[in-house]
Amino acid sequence: MTDSQSPGATAPSNGKPDTTGFLPGDDTWTQFRNIYSILTGKMSNEGIEQFRVARDTRNEEADCKRCEDQRDFLLQYSPTIRFLSESIQQLGGDLHNHNIYCRRCTDRKGGGFDPEYGILICANEMKDQGHLEDTMAHEMVHAFDHLRFKVNWSDNLRHAACTEIRASSLSGECRWAREFFRRGQWKLTQQHQECVRRRAILSVRARPTCKDEAHATRVVNEVWDSCFRDTRPFDEIYR
Numbered sequence: 001m002t003d004s005q006s007p008g009a010t011a012p013s014n015g016k017p018d019t020t021g022f023l024p025g026d027d028t029w030t031q032f033r034n035i036y037s038i039l040t041g042k043m044s045n046e047g048i049e050q051f052r053v054a055r056d057t058r059n060e061e062a063d064c065k066r067c068e069d070q071r072d073f074l075l076q077y078s079p080t081i082r083f084l085s086e087s088i089q090q091l092g093g094d095l096h097n098h099n100i101y102c103r104r105c106t107d108r109k110g111g112g113f114d115p116e117y118g119i120l121i122c123a124n125e126m127k128d129q130g131h132l133e134d135t136m137a138h139e140m141v142h143a144f145d146h147l148r149f150k151v152n153w154s155d156n157l158r159h160a161a162c163t164e165i166r167a168s169s170l171s172g173e174c175r176w177a178r179e180f181f182r183r184g185q186w187k188l189t190q191q192h193q194e195c196v197r198r199r200a201i202l203s204v205r206a207r208p209t210c211k212d213e214a215h216a217t218r219v220v221n222e223v224w225d226s227c228f229r230d231t232r233p234f235d236e237i238y239r
Contacts, residue, residue: 020047026058053106056124060104067102067123070132075100078133080172084140087233091147095119095140110135113142115153137171144233155209157219162227164200165220169228169237174199192237196228 021043037043099118145163174195205216
């Protein structure tokens with residue numbers, strides 16, 4: 001044993017020192033050291049991601065169970081979720097606990113909608129029941145749009161931009177309190193519109209057929225007026 005290696009330490013398999021600052025292990029002391037490294041800025045972005053993956057894997061069963069319990073509660077008692085579910089049913093669709101899945105995701109996103117399979121909720125990314133409600137509402141607006149407007153998800157960026165504008169606007173994820181307390185957006189005027197536009201551009205930018213951020217911005221701007229004003233199936237924006 002060399003002087004630089006303490007008892008119980010595990011040397012990296014490649015013989016090089018770990019430069020990320022992340023220490024593998026599930027015991028309390030290791031977790032404390034990792035959190036301390038994050039708070040003091042000693043852990044790299046790569047190390048922070050490794051810490052998050054390890055945490056999400058460790059908590060997967062509990063995260064999914066909590067997500068499923070909250071999902072079922074919202075489907076039964078949330079006015080927004082119930083109204084969207086009923087609106088989707090009126091269009092011939094069916095979204096309920098059998099096709100709204102709570103899973104651990106490796107991508108850093110809240111969820112997603114697939115016309116064939118339903119809605120995916122990233123259980124490890126849900127901060128609380130309110131966050132889950134916003135995420136479910138967002139994806140259910142996508143489901144409504146798919147049935148009502150026959151959205152071309154594969155290569156029509158204008159369709160994608162429009163449904164992202166509507167989902168961000170109607171789901172509640174851009175209400176003032178969430179922007180202020182969760183995302184550090186402290187503007188008091190035009191906050192809702194700026195949030196919707198920002199999130200729509202990010203979503204369009206992530207699509208394979210989008211060239212760059214300027215392209216995404218242009219597409220969002222082209223459909224903004226008509227799509228932002230369209231609040232169907234709601235009478236108005238109220239969340």
